[in-house]
Amino acid sequence: MAYEARSRHLRSILPNIATPTFVLRGAESIVTSAEGTADLSNGLPNREVQEIKGGSHMLLLEHPKNSVRRYAISSDVTLLATHKV
Numbered sequence: 046m047a048y049e050a051r052s053r054h055l056r057s058i059l060p061n062i063a064t065p066t067f068v069l070r071g072a073e074s075i076v077t078s079a080e081g082t083a084d085l086s087n088g089l090p091n092r093e094v095q096e097i098k099g100g101s102h103m104l105l106l107e108h109p110k111n112s113v114r115r116y117a118i119s120s121d122v123t124l125l126a127t128h129k130v
Contacts (some may be wrong), residue, residue: 059088066092066120069112070099093119 068086070077079096086094095115100108 054084056088059085062089064090068092068094069115070096071092071102071104071105072096072098073100074102074104076102088128093122095119096108104109 057066066086066089067091068082070079072079082094086092097104097108097111097115100111105112
């Protein structure tokens with residue numbers, strides 16, 4: 046399946062995904078643009094999109110604490126451990 050066809054197919058099924066979806070993007074990513082992230086995530090009905098300043102596409106390696114914190118807050122998860130990462 047060509048890229049364009051896969052992309053159209055993906056966008057057509059996004060509105061059917063009812064699961065809460067957390068999208069976290071590094072503001073300095075050269076792989077995923079802010080526009081591309083918005084374009085895809087706007088199709089999700091139950092989404093939260095956040096961006097970490099200074100993060101690239103390797104966001105979880107560069108900003109592990111901030112990434113986990115944002116996910117936990119977004120999903121209303123209680124962080125049980127407070128050890129250093």
